[in-house]
Amino acid sequence: MSVTEMFSYIQGFLSADQDVREDIRKVVQILEQNAREILTVLQSVHQPSGFKEIPSKCARARELFCTVRTQLADLKTKFPVEQYYRFHEHWRFVLQRLAFLSAFVVYLESETLVTREEVAQILGIEVVREKGFHLDVEDYLAGVLIMASELSRLAVNSVTAGDYSRPLRISNFINELDSGFRLLNLKNDPLRKRYDGLKYDVKKIEEVVYDLSIRGLAKEPESGVDKLELGRISG
């Protein structure tokens, strides 16, 4: 094989690679649009009038996730399944956003932490790499951290809207999340940087809780058991 033939072969390979990336980019653009629509629906919960409408907004968001599932199913077809990480950078950002939005919906519905499996189900993708297009654990964690910021904002706005018990529940939740994240041995990468922001969310919520409690606005936690849980986790 001559030099020219070699470079010709490589050029063919690179050209095909570019075509695949172009196809992927197109689908990702649509996904990003869908994600923005879902975000618009959910962001309205921060308004005073929004709190009453949480259930209907969650339902609306879930409807919109249907479209997302279709788009992701389409995305899967654009490249060989065993080359997920070759192209992962193209959809990493939007997948993290979708993980965040899933986590936020689930929190608004049940005040619990969405599991990786649930996020994968909402998005119509896998959890385990070997099974197909999957949700990388770091993207899931990034989504959870984005939600933590959203919840610190929600705590503030709940008070403004007159809901003084929600911030306490958010506080318990975020503190538990923080304990969880502290178990992770993170490398100096984007996830680590995002995790570094969690302490500011924790602090912000603590300040809200403090403001409420010194003014006697904070109600006691629902039962004695919760107090115990609080003690154990922070101890």
Added chain:
Amino acid sequence: QPFLPPSGEGCPRKNADAVQDRDASANPSSPIIAVFKVFQQELDTKHDKYERLVKISRDVTIESKRTIFLLHRVTSVPNAEDILNEADVKLDAVRQKIGLIAEELRGEDIYQFHRAFTAGIQEYVEAVSFLHYIRHRSLISLEEINARLVFMRTEKVDPKGSDEALPLGAQVLTFHVTPSDYLLGVADLTGELMRMCISSVGNGDIDTPFQLSQFLRQIHDGFSYIGNTGPYEVSKKLHTLRQSLGKVEDACYALRVRGSEIPKHMLADVFSSRTTLLDPEEGVV
């Protein structure tokens, strides 16, 4: 009658209990903590593999670089064949290391770990293509490189864990250098060829520069053809490649025009003074 669990037992927390059994510093059995312990293990496993690959890649880089230094000596020793054979041996050792990389990557998505070993692989491509050029005066193909990265492994472990080791037959493990790593390795090769050109002139070899010039020009044209469609690092290396080609072309020019005028032992000086002016490492002129 339906079985009713004793009151107060709550929902099954098998995972949390198992984690507590393993973890002496018993964490509170919260489901969130339990699930994050799983994440911790997953992330640790991935990071550990990445680190192992980085270490192997570093060894590959070092041994490949040493092979390149060794190969530069062919122009200045009487028996080039000894050097070439020694280089073969060294590169065989490098290939064994690449076999270790292949083992780590077994069952994995290679692109998840590509950045851990790309530098080593590029260095290997540079070394093996350098040796190939010295021997054959041609460019080794990607296919030829990958053909030598096939490893046989005989599995001797009995999956049931008994003491008898049953050979389960040979397994073939392959490592594929990507077209992009191949390109980057070849780009670096041109720098070594340029150095070889200059040093061969100093040894009175006035044929090699012209051969090299033609070869480098073909490679340069190949890279120009690829242009910006390649990985971004290729565009960066194209700049250095042009400089290398320029130096070689200047050397040929000087040989052609002034070669007959200057005594051979002074030819090397002519080139070293010209090339120091243009050396990219010292800052571009």
